[in-house]
Amino acid sequence: MPARALRKSGRSMRVRNITSMHRLNIPALVLGLVVIIAYESLTEAGLLARQLPSVANLWTAGVTAVGGSIFWAAVIHTVVAWIIGIAIASGVGIPVGLLLGSSRFAFKSSRVLVEFLRPIPPVAILPLAIITLGIGMKMELWLVAFAAIWPIVLQAMYGVHDVDRIANDTMRVYGVDGRKRYRYLVLPSALPYIATGIRVASALGLVVAISTELIAGGGGMGFLIDRAEYAGHYALMYVIIGTAGVIGIVSTMTLKSIERRLLRWHQSYR
Amino acid sequence: MASVVSLKEHIVQKARGFLIAGWFPIAVGVVWWLWSESSKSPFFPPLRSILDTFGRTWGSRLFLLEVVPSIERLLGGLAIAIMIGVMSGVVIGSVGIVNRAVLPFVDFLRALPQTALIPLGIVLVGIGTKMQIGMISFGALWPVLLGTIDGVAGVDSLVKDVAAMYHIRKWQRFQSITIRSASPQIIAGIRVAVALGLIMMVVSEMVASTNGLGYFILNAQQTFNIKQMWAGILLLGILGYVLNMIIVKWEKHVLKWHLLSHKNEVLNESI
Numbered sequence: 160m161p162a163r164a165l166r167k168s169g170r171s172m173r174v175r176n177i178t179s180m181h182r183l184n185i186p187a188l189v190l191g192l193v194v195i196i197a198y199e200s201l202t203e204a205g206l207l208a209r210q211l212p213s214v215a216n217l218w219t220a221g222v223t224a225v226g227g228s229i230f231w232a233a234v235i236h237t238v239v240a241w242i243i244g245i246a247i248a249s250g251v252g253i254p255v256g257l258l259l260g261s262s263r264f265a266f267k268s269s270r271v272l273v274e275f276l277r278p279i280p281p282v283a284i285l286p287l288a289i290i291t292l293g294i295g296m297k298m299e300l301w302l303v304a305f306a307a308i309w310p311i312v313l314q315a316m317y318g319v320h321d322v323d324r325i326a327n328d329t330m331r332v333y334g335v336d337g338r339k340r341y342r343y344l345v346l347p348s349a350l351p352y353i354a355t356g357i358r359v360a361s362a363l364g365l366v367v368a369i370s371t372e373l374i375a376g377g378g379g380m381g382f383l384i385d386r387a388e389y390a391g392h393y394a395l396m397y398v399i400i401g402t403a404g405v406i407g408i409v410s411t412m413t414l415k416s417i418e419r420r421l422l423r424w425h426q427s428y429r
Numbered sequence: 430m431a432s433v434v435s436l437k438e439h440i441v442q443k444a445r446g447f448l449i450a451g452w453f454p455i456a457v458g459v460v461w462w463l464w465s466e467s468s469k470s471p472f473f474p475p476l477r478s479i480l481d482t483f484g485r486t487w488g489s490r491l492f493l494l495e496v497v498p499s500i501e502r503l504l505g506g507l508a509i510a511i512m513i514g515v516m517s518g519v520v521i522g523s524v525g526i527v528n529r530a531v532l533p534f535v536d537f538l539r540a541l542p543q544t545a546l547i548p549l550g551i552v553l554v555g556i557g558t559k560m561q562i563g564m565i566s567f568g569a570l571w572p573v574l575l576g577t578i579d580g581v582a583g584v585d586s587l588v589k590d591v592a593a594m595y596h597i598r599k600w601q602r603f604q605s606i607t608i609r610s611a612s613p614q615i616i617a618g619i620r621v622a623v624a625l626g627l628i629m630m631v632v633s634e635m636v637a638s639t640n641g642l643g644y645f646i647l648n649a650q651q652t653f654n655i656k657q658m659w660a661g662i663l664l665l666g667i668l669g670y671v672l673n674m675i676i677v678k679w680e681k682h683v684l685k686w687h688l689l690s691h692k693n694e695v696l697n698e699s700i
Binding site (some may be wrong): 184186187189190191210211264267268269270271272274275276278279280282283284285286287289290291362365366368369370373374380381384385387388393396397399400403404407408410411 | 526530537647649661
């Protein structure tokens with residue numbers, strides 16, 4: 160009887176989880192509507208500063224922007240620099256991290272250096288990048304790569320380092336050779352760490368890409384935000400900032416769902 | 430006698446650990462020094478002269494003029510972010526319907542690349558320290574808020590029920606159960622917030638400021654004062670490292686109980 164009760168409650172809990180995920184979030188919708196209506200009536204009444212355009216204005220600006228090529232050129236510029244930068248960081252960072260993590264000596268010797276380089280705000284080296292690489296796409300994607308590589312290296316290092324000792328020893332005792340041990344034990348247990356590293360790196364990379372464009376110019380969404388601010392096109396400025404937010408949340412959610420799908424077998428995703 | 434031997438062993442072990450951990454960074458420094466010694470590139474001056482400039486620049490009044498304001502803004506912004514984040518996070522996290530209503534918006538604002546908001550700060554507040562503190566605190570707020578909400582909402586309901594059953598007073602329940610069990614997530618949020626706040630500080634100073642470390646570095650580059658630029662980058666690196674170290678030490682101290690029971694969780698969500 161207790162066993163059945165437990166099973167039953169377990170099942171109903173699962174069902175609830177699934178339905179709550181697909182159910183419409185009514186409280187959030189209500190809150191959003193209330194905020195929009197309150198904001199709109201404040202702007203209608205002229206109680207807010209000129210710099211805060213009405214929702215209707217924002218909508219018009221959004222529609223105009225999405226219909227024009229300037230907006231899309233800026234979005235594409237930022238996204239391309241960001242994705243290539245992350246790709247470079249992963250391509251270099253994952254092998255380096257795996258290598259550094261696989262020997263105790265390498266792990267201990269490189270940890271201090273990586274832990275020292277990681278907290279440096281990546282935009283600190285922006286002026287150096289401007290003078291050595293010039294303003295433009297090349298500089299931007301190298302800066303993104305520089306910023307994104309540390310979390311990836313560090314996570315890969317820790318991932319390999321934290322492989323279950325007992326499992327490793329057991330495989331060794333059973334005569335499993337090094338390559339197979341790597342393929343079936345070390346890599347799979349390092350994967351969740353690497354996935355986290357890439358997710359963190361991509362959020363940081365977007366911040367760096369937009370900051371670079373904001374400070375140095377040379378195209379992209381950050382540059383367009385800056386221009387719109389200068390020209391007093393505040394509605395356009397808000398539209399681009401909002402777009403950056405949408406890109407941020409969509410990328411985070413996408414990476415999380417890929418992670419969940421690829422790492423379904425792992426304990427922490429089950 | 431035995432204690433003397435173990436002390437000696439302890440020292441030897443410490444020294445060995447230090448050597449293993451330290452040889453690589455030292456080697457990198459030495460290689461940089463030797464490689465740059467004969468460097469003719471205007472962008473990569475000899476390390477010797479960078480360190481020389483570093484000493485002369487930050488040993489002077491420039492430290493008070495450029496670095497102190499930066500640190501003040503950063504700490505001010507972080508203090509505001511942590512205060513607002515923890516207080517509203519506790520409220521949001523403990524009321525289910527509020528949590529549900531607010532969470533999508535918090536998620537969105539957390540995922541927004543925060544530096545994109547700096548022009549907005551310039552438009553609404555204008556250029557100056559007020560805007561910078563505002564932007565730093567706004568950027569740093571979301572990780573703290575999200576961490577607190579997660580932590581508070583995830584408090585074991587069994588523990589809550591037991592505490593209520595034993596008639597433990599509300600304030601004490603809040604202090605020693607809610608805050609305590611949420612503290613790992615709150616502190617993880619604060620760690621992320623410090624890194625974000627530092628980025629916000631640098632970018633806001635590069636975009637709109639007449640002093641500060643970010644302004645100093647960019648200005649040095651624009652006036653081709655390359656050694657001063659390097660000195661600034663170096664100091665910013667040290668600042669980032671020291672802040673991170675303080676947080677990690679504090680975390681270890683406060684969360685000793687937690688770390689002992691979760692030895693295997695090293696997945697750190699950093700940025």
